[in-house]
Each structure stands twice: as C-alpha cells, then as structure tokens.
Amino acid sequence: MTERRSAAADPQPGRAGRGAPLDAQTSLRSAALWAPLGVALLVASAASDRVGALQVGLLLAVVAGLWQVVRSRAGHGLSARVPIVLVVPLSVLGAVQMPTLPAVEPPPPAAATTGLWLSHEEVMALPTSGAGWEQVRADATGDWGDADISDQKSDHDVKTLAGALYATRTGDDAMRAQVTRAIEDAVGTEDGGRTLALGRNLVSYVIAADLVGYRTPAFEDWLREVRHDELDGRTLVSTHEDRPNNWGAHAGASRIAAARYLGDTADLEAAADVFRGYVGERNVYDDFDFEGRKWQADPDAPVGINPPGATRDGVDVDGVLPDDQRRCGCNLxxxxxxxxxxxxxxxxxxxxxxxxxxAGHPAWAWGDRALFRAVRWLEDAELPAEGDDTWVPALVNDAYQTSFDGEKAPQIGKNMGYTTWITEG
Structure with a gap:
C-alpha cells in the first residue's frame, strides 16, 4: 500500500505549504519588491495634497514587506500572498478614490501690537540715560512753541510727542497734562494750510494722545473729520492716494495713525493698500498721479520705489524714488x-x-524690502541723511538689522523724532 504523504510534509518546490515555514528567499524577494515601492509611492503621495486609501494601501505594502522579513527570520510560517492580496486592491482603490483636502490657508497676519508707536511697557523698558534720552528730556522740558498745524515747518507736534514719551517714562502727571493741553490747542489749527502741513504735523499729535491715554468724543470727531476736510483743493486721504512722493508719504503716515487710533479698520486697510502700491506692488494699488518719469525703471508702469535690479539706460535705479528724485535737477x-x-x-x-x-502688516517686507533698497541706493550714491532727516536711519536699521549711517541724537524731523531712543529697547 502506497504511503500517502501530507502536503504539509512535502510542499511543492518554491512554494510554502500550509503550516510550513516561509521560504526566506521568497520572503526577502517579496519584501525587496514591495517595501521600496511602497516607500517611494508614499513619499510621492505625501508630497501632493491628496490623502486616503492609496496611502493606507501603500503603508500596508511597506509593513507587509518588512513583516515577511521578520517572520521568516523568526522561523514562523506566513504566506507571502496574504498581505499582497490585501495590499494590491487597497492600493488600486486608493488610486481611483483619492479625496482632496482643502488648500492650505496662509498663516493669518500677525496680531496688532498694543500702542500705535510704543506700548506703555515698551516705553518703561527704555533707558533714562544716554544721548537719546537726554534729547527726549531736553525737548520735553523745553519750549514747545505754539500749536499750528497749518504751518508745515512747525515742530510743536514733535515736541508734544517728546512730552508724551517723557511723561510716560517718568510718570510725570504735570507733563501729561501739558501734553493734553497741547493736543487740544492743535485741534482746528489746520485751517488755512495745505495737506502737506497736515500730513507732517498730525501724526505726532495722534501718537502722543495714544501714549498718554488722551481720548475724548470731541477729539475723536475732529480726527475723523479732518482726514476728509478740503485744504487747498485736497484732503489728507486724496493726497495719500494721488501723490506718489513726499506729500503722499506724509499724508499716509497721518492717515494711518488716525485710522489706528479711531479703530477705523476699513480705512487702515485701504491705506495699507496704497502703501503697497507706493513701494511697487502695482497689482494692489496703481491709481497715483505721476509727473516726470525720467527716473522710472519702466515709464509705462510707474511706481513710487523702483523694483529690485532695475536699470534705466544702463544706470542702476534699484530703490530710487522716481517722483522725488526727478527734482534733483540732474540727468540719469x-x-x-x-x-x-x-x-x-x-x-x-x-x-x-x-x-x-x-497693526499686524509686514510693511517693511513689502515691495521686496523697498525701504531698505531705497536707503541703500542713497548710501551708495553718497547721499546720506542730513539735518532733520537723520532720525530715519535708526528706524530702518531697527527694522532690517542694518547699520546705515545715523546719529546718536539726530535732529528731530518734520513729523517724527527720538528714534535712536525708542529703538534702544
């Protein structure tokens, strides 16, 4: 009688019978096929914006390959076909059904910082010694003159700001009261002037009011209206939106300060768009009224600040402010x-x-760091800040971590000052 042998005891060549140990070479070949393939496809799918059954199947492919290696080395039986049979349909199914996730939203803008110019905490962290502080103290305790916003050469506004900085840092209530009176004295003095004067003089009063906590319905009403009052045929807002030069630049500073103080988010955002257009982002705003275009990199697409790498007739004009540079009385x-x-x-x-x-906007980065490029061009042209412009480099250096030439106690400007002190914190 012929002895009947068990299939388990006599597996076919090259195949593992049921209950028999898995052939190591077969396992390794299967792992070598599926594991790298699974890894590669997983990486490819992860690089896309699709997830779903495909990635689950591919993950199983990797696990199956590695599992076979482990099991074969441990001497346990496991059919190579089992995980593969499960994996292939899942992978194919995933290839057909791959749900798409919503597009990743950009991160929200940075939260607005307390304080238009400085917070109380930031002021308290500043030193009460050194050239910067001594300039603040001297101007705050000196003669401020008379309030007159219509006078485009007035420095009463900036010295009122010095008083607000001093009062905040020292806790001097008498100085705080003087600042309040100065702001109230300024209200209404814009009549008879031009928007250049209003643009230069308003911003420091608004910042001073914010620093000392001055806020009344009457002041808010005036501030809300003065932005739209017509002075010599223009308003503060129209000057900002029409003039891509120093007039518009000063008007924009006062407009933004007023909008932020009043909590006028709509006007703040509108002003931010105008700033972006000024620094070269024509896709955001391009309704300026340009005059001579000699210094424009592209006369057909004029901007407030020329773009990176710009040239005109072989001359480097990267960072040039064309509408003001045209007034230099020189050729390219x-x-x-x-x-x-x-x-x-x-x-x-x-x-x-x-x-x-x-206010939460990355303004220093807009226009491909337009303000950095503007100051760099001036420095390369050996045209450094002088006189009442010497406070500007401190703000630029603080924003970009640069070292443009500046002074320890620069002269106050037409709309601002004390920047070496406020950037010491």
Missing part, C-alpha cells in the same frame, strides 16, 4: 548732488511702515 548719467525730497518722502514712508507693522 550724472551723479545726483542732493536728495532732500527723497529723504523727506522716507520720513513719511518709514513712519507708515512702523505704524502698519504694529
């Missing part, structure tokens, strides 16, 4: 002899940038 192929109007525009633009930054 000549070395400019002065840049007074350019630096004045930067007085307004740098104040806008800091105010916008504290």
């Amino acid at each position: 192929d000549e070395s400019p002899k002065e840049a007074d109007y350019v630096w004045e525009a930067l007085q307004g633009l740098t104040v806008q940038a800091r105010l916008l930054e504290r």
